[in-house]
Amino acid sequence: MKLNSTLVLLSLLLPSISWAGSCQGEKNGLIASYELDTFSYSESTETGTDSTTPTHSAFFNFIRKNNNLVSYQYPQMGISKSWFRTKNQRVNSVHYFDKFNRAIEYDNADLPKGSNDNWDGMYPMISKTFLNTMDSKAATDDCEITFKHKKGGQSWDIVWSESLNLPIEMTHISKHKKTILKLKYFKNDMQAVVARLEALSAYQSTDYADIGDNESDPFLRKMIRLGFVKHEASGFYDAQGNAQKQDGHAAHTH
Amino acid sequence: MRTHKMNALKVSALALAVSTVLTGCGSDDDAVTGPNLAVESRSIESASSSDWYVAGEATVNNNAEAFANIVKQKGMAKNVILFVGDGMGVSTVTAARILAGQQQGLSGEEYNLSFDRFPFSGLAKTYNVDAQTPDSAGTMTAMMSGVKTDAGVIGVDEDIERGTCSTVAGNELVSALELAEIAGLSTGVISTARITHATPAATYAKSAERNWEDSSDMPQQAIDDGCEDIASQLINFESNLEARYTGLDVDGIEVVMGGGRRHFLPKDEAENSSDASSSIEGDRTDGRNLVTEWSTQYGNGVYVMDQVGFNAINTESTERVFGLFNESHMQYEMDRGNDIAGEPSLSEMTEKAIQVLDNNDDGFLLVVESGRIDHAHHAGNAYNALNDTIELSKAVQIANELTNDDDTLIIVTADHGHVFTIAGYPKRGNPILGKVVGVGETEESLADDGQPYTTLGYTNGLGFRNLGAETDADASYGTVQGDDSISLVDASQLLIANSSYNTVSVTGRVDLTTVDTQSAGFHQEALVPLSSETHSGEDVSVYAQGPAAHLVNGTNEQNLIFHVMDYALDLVSKADSELTPQ
Numbered sequence: 001m002k003l004n005s006t007l008v009l010l011s012l013l014l015p016s017i018s019w020a021g022s023c024q025g026e027k028n029g030l031i032a033s034y035e036l037d038t039f040s041y042s043e044s045t046e047t048g049t050d051s052t053t054p055t056h057s058a059f060f061n062f063i064r065k066n067n068n069l070v071s072y073q074y075p076q077m078g079i080s081k082s083w084f085r086t087k088n089q090r091v092n093s094v095h096y097f098d099k100f101n102r103a104i105e106y107d108n109a110d111l112p113k114g115s116n117d118n119w120d121g122m123y124p125m126i127s128k129t130f131l132n133t134m135d136s137k138a139a140t141d142d143c144e145i146t147f148k149h150k151k152g153g154q155s156w157d158i159v160w161s162e163s164l165n166l167p168i169e170m171t172h173i174s175k176h177k178k179t180i181l182k183l184k185y186f187k188n189d190m191q192a193v194v195a196r197l198e199a200l201s202a203y204q205s206t207d208y209a210d211i212g213d214n215e216s217d218p219f220l221r222k223m224i225r226l227g228f229v230k231h232e233a234s235g236f237y238d239a240q241g242n243a244q245k246q247d248g249h250a251a252h253t254h
Numbered sequence: 255m256r257t258h259k260m261n262a263l264k265v266s267a268l269a270l271a272v273s274t275v276l277t278g279c280g281s282d283d284d285a286v287t288g289p290n291l292a293v294e295s296r297s298i299e300s301a302s303s304s305d306w307y308v309a310g311e312a313t314v315n316n317n318a319e320a321f322a323n324i325v326k327q328k329g330m331a332k333n334v335i336l337f338v339g340d341g342m343g344v345s346t347v348t349a350a351r352i353l354a355g356q357q358q359g360l361s362g363e364e365y366n367l368s369f370d371r372f373p374f375s376g377l378a379k380t381y382n383v384d385a386q387t388p389d390s391a392g393t394m395t396a397m398m399s400g401v402k403t404d405a406g407v408i409g410v411d412e413d414i415e416r417g418t419c420s421t422v423a424g425n426e427l428v429s430a431l432e433l434a435e436i437a438g439l440s441t442g443v444i445s446t447a448r449i450t451h452a453t454p455a456a457t458y459a460k461s462a463e464r465n466w467e468d469s470s471d472m473p474q475q476a477i478d479d480g481c482e483d484i485a486s487q488l489i490n491f492e493s494n495l496e497a498r499y500t501g502l503d504v505d506g507i508e509v510v511m512g513g514g515r516r517h518f519l520p521k522d523e524a525e526n527s528s529d530a531s532s533s534i535e536g537d538r539t540d541g542r543n544l545v546t547e548w549s550t551q552y553g554n555g556v557y558v559m560d561q562v563g564f565n566a567i568n569t570e571s572t573e574r575v576f577g578l579f580n581e582s583h584m585q586y587e588m589d590r591g592n593d594i595a596g597e598p599s600l601s602e603m604t605e606k607a608i609q610v611l612d613n614n615d616d617g618f619l620l621v622v623e624s625g626r627i628d629h630a631h632h633a634g635n636a637y638n639a640l641n642d643t644i645e646l647s648k649a650v651q652i653a654n655e656l657t658n659d660d661d662t663l664i665i666v667t668a669d670h671g672h673v674f675t676i677a678g679y680p681k682r683g684n685p686i687l688g689k690v691v692g693v694g695e696t697e698e699s700l701a702d703d704g705q706p707y708t709t710l711g712y713t714n715g716l717g718f719r720n721l722g723a724e725t726d727a728d729a730s731y732g733t734v735q736g737d738d739s740i741s742l743v744d745a746s747q748l749l750i751a752n753s754s755y756n757t758v759s760v761t762g763r764v765d766l767t768t769v770d771t772q773s774a775g776f777h778q779e780a781l782v783p784l785s786s787e788t789h790s791g792e793d794v795s796v797y798a799q800g801p802a803a804h805l806v807n808g809t810n811e812q813n814l815i816f817h818v819m820d821y822a823l824d825l826v827s828k829a830d831s832e833l834t835p836q
Contacts, residue, residue, distance in 0.1 A: 069533050084533050088594045092531050107531060107582060108592070201521070201534060204471070207582050212632025212786035213389060213452070214465070216406070220785070 023143035025163035029190030030064045032166055034183055041178040059184070062125060062166070065193050070122055071200070080200055083122045091119050096200045102219045103205035124165045131160065144168065320373035325660060325801035329824025332617035332661040333439075334430075335608075335653050336397070336819065337369075339646050340390055340453055341628030341639070343671020344795055349636065349710060350643035352686040357644075361683035367644070368651035369666040369797040374804055377793040378812040380670045383412040387791035390628070391464040393669035393812055394456035398621070399427035400816030408452060408484070409460040417463045417473075419481035430819050431457040432495055434619035435504045437828035440611040441618065443507060444603045446584040446642070447625025448514025450484040453669060457621050458507065459487040468517035469540040485517035489544045489551070499833050506552070509607045509620070511577035511598075513584040515559065518544035527559055529595035531581045548576050561596030569609035577603070586626050586638040587645040588774060600624055600642075601649040608656045617661075619823070622649060631672040632786045634715040634777040637687060639674070654799070663800035663822040665815060671790040673713035680709050687772040703763055708771050712780040715787025718764040719777035 037054035063071040071082040078098035085091055090108040097103065121127035131137075134149035134156065143162040149155065157171040161183075170181040211220055301307045325331070339346070347367065355365025382392035382405040389405040396402045399409060406416045409429060415421040434441050445454040450467040461484055466472045468483045487494060492506035519525050519536025520543050526535040538544070549557055555574035558564050567575060579597035584590075587599060598606070604622055611618035624646035630638035650666055657664070678690035678699065689706040690699045698706040764779055771778075780787065796815065798806035802822035805814075820826055 065533075082533075084531075086531050086594050087528070088592070090531075090592065090594070094532070105532070105582070197533070205537075209583055209629045209632070212629070212788070215784075215786060215788070 023162040025143075026188045027163075027165045028064060028066045029188050029193050030062075030164065030166075030186065031189060031192060031196075032062045032064075032164070032183055032186040033059060034062060034181055035059045036182075037180045039178040039180070041173055041176050054180075063193050063196060064123070065190075065197060067123070069197070071197060073196075082197070082200065083119070085119050085123075089119070091122070094200075094205065096203055097219075100219050100222070101203045103200070103203040104208050104211075105205050106208050124167075126158065126160075126167050126170070131158070134158075317373055321804060324373070324804050326804060328802075328821050329827070330661075331663045331801035331822035333612070333619070333657060334434075334663045334819050334823055335620045335622065335657070335665070336430075336815070337646065337650055337653070337664070337666040338394065338397070338453055338621070338623045339627050339643060339666070339668045340447065340623055340625045341631050341670060341672050341789065342624070342643055342646070342668035342794070343674060343790060343792065345674045345676050346627065346631070346639060346643055346668075346672065347795060349674075349676055349686050350640040350647070353640045354644045354647065356683075356686060362686060363682060367647035368654060369647065369664075369799075372664070372666070372797040372799040372803070374798045374806045376796050376807045377809040378667060378796050378815065379793055379809065380812050381791060387789050388670050389452065389464075389789065390669045391452035391456060394453045395427065396811070396813040397667070397669070397815040398429040398431065398456050400430075400813050400820070401427055402811065402813050403427075406464050407462055408455050408464055409458075410462065414462055417476075419462055419476035419479040422460060422462050422481060426460045429457055430816055430825060431507070431619060431621065433820070433825040433829040434823070435492075435495060435507070436499070436502065436832050437616075437823070437825055438832065439617045439619050439823070440508045440614035442509030442607045442611050442620040443512075444509070444600070444607055444621070445512040445623040445625045446587075446600050447512065447623065447629075448517065448580075448583055449488065449510060449512035449578065450514045450517045451512075451583075451625060453623045453625060454512060454621070455484045455488075458491050459484045461487070467514070468538050469542075470521065470537045483517070485514070485538075485544055486542070489518070489548050492551075502833065506574075508573065508614075508618075509575050509610050511575065511579070511603045511607065512623075512625075513578065513580035513582055515545075515578040516581045518548075518578060527595075529559055529579075529581065529593075531594060535581050545576070545578070552576075559595065561593075561598055564598045564602070564606065567606060567610075569606060570613070572610055573613075575606070575610055583626060583629065586630060586642055588638060588641045599648075600645050601652050604649040605652045605656065608653060612656070617823070619819075620653075622653075624649070628672070628789075631674055631712075632715070632788075634712050634717060634719065634780060634787045635775075636674065636710045636778055637772075637774050637776065639672075640686075657800075659800050661801065663798065663802055663819065665796065665798045665803075665806065665818065667796040667815065668794040669812075671792050671794055673715075673788055673790045675711050675713065676709055677711060678707060678709055684709065685772055686710065687776070689766060689771055701763070705763060705765050706767060707763075708766065708778055711778045712787050713790075714782035714784045715780040716777065716785065717762070717780035717783065720769050720773075720775065 036058045038056040039054050058074070058076055061073040061075070063073065068085040069082065071080055073080040080096040080098070082094045082096070083091055084093070086108070091111065092108050093106040093111060095104045095106070120129050131147055134147040136148045138146045140146060145160040145162060147156065147158040147160060153175060155173045159168040159170070161168050164186060166183065167181060168183045172179045206214060206217070206220070214220060351365050351367050351370060352362035354367060355362035358365070380388045380393055382388040383402050385392065385405040391408050392403050392405045395407065395409055401411055403410060403412045404414060404416060407414050409427050410422055410425045411427055413421070413425045431441050431443070443449065443454050443457050445451065447453065448467065452464040455461065455464065462476070462481065466476065466481070466483050468485045469477065472481065472483055482490070488510065492504055495504055496502045515527065515529070516532075516535055516537045518538070520538045520541050521534055521536050523534045525543060545557060549555065552574050555576055556567055556572050558567065558575065558577045559579060564577060564579070580593070584597055585593050590597060590599060600622070607620055611620055624642055627639045627642045627646070630636070630642060650664065653664055679692055680690045681693040681695065684691050686709060688709065690709050691697065692699045701707050770776065793809060796806050798818070800822070802818055805818045805821060
């Protein structure tokens with residue numbers, strides 16, 4: 001928590017980012033702070049948004065210890081999610097809940113099918129494979145690459161840092177939503193990375209496979225009440241598992 | 255054809271019934287001529303040609319012979335093996351039996367798991383002293399110590415207060431494994447769960463809380479009050495047992511194999527094994543490396559942590575084995591190929607354990623747990639629950655082949671059941687993991703909502719998940735109902751976080767028309783939305799073979815199992831004689 005607060009403070013003090021140096025910069029022991037704003041979107045307006053005020057604004061910290069361990073930290077929610085790649089290229093995860101000093105460990109066993117493939121996306125935040133499928137790619141100075149892509153009613157504009165192996169900025173537009181992701185701050189500091197990860201690992205953890213034998217645990221019950229496990233209401237779903245409203249139209253699933 | 259023959263038997267039975275009714279009417283003519291006797295005779299003749307009739311008759315004869323030949327005297331067994339399918343309720347056994355048969359190209363229903371063929375069986379009432387629907391800690395304590403106790407506690411009686419260390423002293427129970435040690439038998443514990451998990455722990459530990467698996471899991475108060483974590487109790491089993499009885503000298507547990515390496519290693523990345531699945535494998539915060547301590551304590555012992563090491567064990571020359579094959583639970587049988595360093599199956603561990611333990615001419619006591627049937631059910635995934643049950647059946651078969659019925663009592667049971675059902679009216683041979691197709695039909699049956707439904711289902715839990723070919727049942731817990739920008743692979747993580755949840759129960763009806771419900775990743779529908787499917791409170795089956803197996807019959811309290819093992823080995827008397835000054 002202390003480190004997150006520091007990052008938030010620093011992000012306010014640093015107005016801009018300068019991308020000097022080689023593309024071969026240090027990619028490990030990295031802490032990066034991002035801002036994520038979501039706007040309602042309409043093609044009919046000149047700016048594409050109904051308002052300059054985001055409907056939802058969040059920030060998060062991205063921590064990369066090495067090629068096999070990254071962590072996404074959401075201070076507003078008091079949640080962190082670390083992802084670890086094993087020797088046989090499978091991915092495990094631990095979700096940390098700051099308020100309770102508790103964690104839930106997800107073996108690869110506990111994760112959705114495809115999680116192993118997603119390391120390509122977890123490590124640099126946006127999958128290199130996905131970037132390589134984009135419609136246009138333009139390299140700029142200072143190791144930046146601009147990607148543009150449109151598909152299925154969605155569009156992406158991404159400024160990518162080869163030095164950090166991370167996005168600097170991304171604008172994603174889908175049907176009625178525009179999401180802007182901006183890198184606000186970064187630093188290489190392995191000591192700070194290790195300290196933060198060690199602080200998290202001190203939380204009391206429960207294997208997700210063991211939840212069924214520990215439902216009397218007040219923390220787990222609280223997680224359910226808080227919506228960590230949420231129950232759908234309609235009771236009708238299509239073949240893909242999408243919730244349907246009573247009139248048969250797909251309901252928003254979260 | 256089988257259906258036809260079954261109908262023939264029913265017809266003959268009906269004819270017998272009609273005959274009886276007519277006779278009962280008191281017709282003089284009937285009494286004189288006795289026409290119904292002729293009908294009866296023909297009916298029996300017809301029935302006796304039925305495969306069902308022949309098989310039933312043979313079974314009765316075999317059972318009569320088995321009962322006559324069974325060793326009934328107390329203390330006549332040399333070895334006892336207790337198999338526990340964690341969460342393997344009656345419906346799980348039935349469905350696994352059908353699946354096993356269907357995997358061999360049969361209809362399935364007529365197939366028998368290895369322990370289905372055991373000559374004796376009964377039912378066990380599973381409730382804990384304080385719980386109608388039990389947990390593994392209380393039930394396994396009952397089976398191992400002969401005394402029912404509260405849910406959540408290990409090896410202590412009901413006077414304990416769960417989670418309060420200070421209430422342990424004076425309430426400890428003696429387990430069958432400890433008695434066997436005292437009596438000079440070799441002993442072993444195997445599990446596909448963490449070896450410190452509730453079921454295996456109840457064989458060797460005393461704890462006010464099942465979750466105190468290592469020092470980091472315990473509140474400081476419990477440590478200050480002198481309670482020892484479960485992993486440490488396993489390593490110190492020999493000295494702890496000796497400390498309880500003046501002059502006692504035992505040699506400790508010969509075979510320990512399972513998962514749970516994290517509870518034996520210090521929280522230090524430098525101590526990670528090559529099988530680590532976390533950045534820091536060990537959880538212990540007291541700095542102890544219990545694997546090293548075990549190796550120091552037992553210089554003649556062999557520690558293994560992967561398939562290669564396991565395969566290299568020479569069972570004839572190895573006196574003692576300690577195997578920790580996974581950081582946490584071992585893999586589901588169908589997911590075993592995905593293990594990092596490779597790990598043995600339950601049947602392989604059972605075989606190896608018996609081959610090591612039977613080097614003791616005085617006999618052995620082995621406890622084998624299939625620990626992940628329970629986890630698959632909690633995840634709402636019948637596929638892995640049933641396949642792990644089939645693997646348990648294979649382990650029992652191997653145990654049966656490696657031992658002698660005259661001197662080895664084998665008991666197979668469960669600690670509790672799950673809210674798992676076999677429902678609808680599927681026709682004979684319908685895929686047990688499939689959707690219901692009615693008798694005489696080729697199209698899927700439809701419910702009143704116009705949608706097909708599966709034979710297998712759960713009363714509660716997370717409900718429908720379709721993870722395709724995913725073999726890991728627990729994958730369902732992490733399933734995310736993603737946003738429409740999910741293709742942004744890890745921007746999706748942001749959306750997951752911002753959506754404030756990561757798992758959605760999908761209870762109620764699902765359109766399964768295009769869903770392959772037989773795939774590994776399919777998770778059955780559930781009625782009541784819960785974060786995890788629950789145990790059930792009904793009785794579980796107990797199967798037995800060997801000396802004293804005849805005592806497994808009727809409906810009994812679950813703690814009876816300890817007393818059957820005690821009767822077979824005369825454990826208490828033997829242990830007492832070792833403790834009594836000569």
